[in-house]
Amino acid sequence: xxxxxxxxxxxxxxxxxxxxxxxxKWFFCVVDVVEVLTESKDPKGYIKKMKQRDPELSKGWGQIxxxxxxxxxxGPQRRxxxxxxxx
Numbered sequence: 001x002x003x004x005x006x007x008x009x010x011x012x013x014x015x016x017x018x019x020x021x022x023x024x025k026w027f028f029c030v031v032d033v034v035e036v037l038t039e040s041k042d043p044k045g046y047i048k049k050m051k052q053r054d055p056e057l058s059k060g061w062g063q064i065x066x067x068x069x070x071x072x073x074x075g076p077q078r079r080x081x082x083x084x085x086x087x
Contacts, residue, residue: 005070010036016070030065 004019008028013036016029035043051058 018068018070027066027068029070 004021006017006019008015008017010033013032015032015036018027019025020027031043031047034040034046038046040046051061057064
């Protein structure tokens with residue numbers, strides 16, 4: 001599976017992405033997207049509260065998001081939770 005990692009800008013904020021050649025899909029870091037859309041200072045906490053408030057979302061979270069390797073602020077790749085594909 002060939003993957004290409006890039007950082008997209010949305011309203012001047014960074015959103016980590018991965019292109020999967022095999023599936024022909026972009027995958028976006030959910031934490032980055034939530035941070036941009038909600039302007040939250042703690043996007044991981046925001047997601048946690050969102051899942052607590054919506055039991056159906058919490059149950060289906062593993063089907064919605066897929067862990068992928070993404071760039072971190074320090075540069076090295078790591079396996080991160082909270083990646084979702086957009087087709």
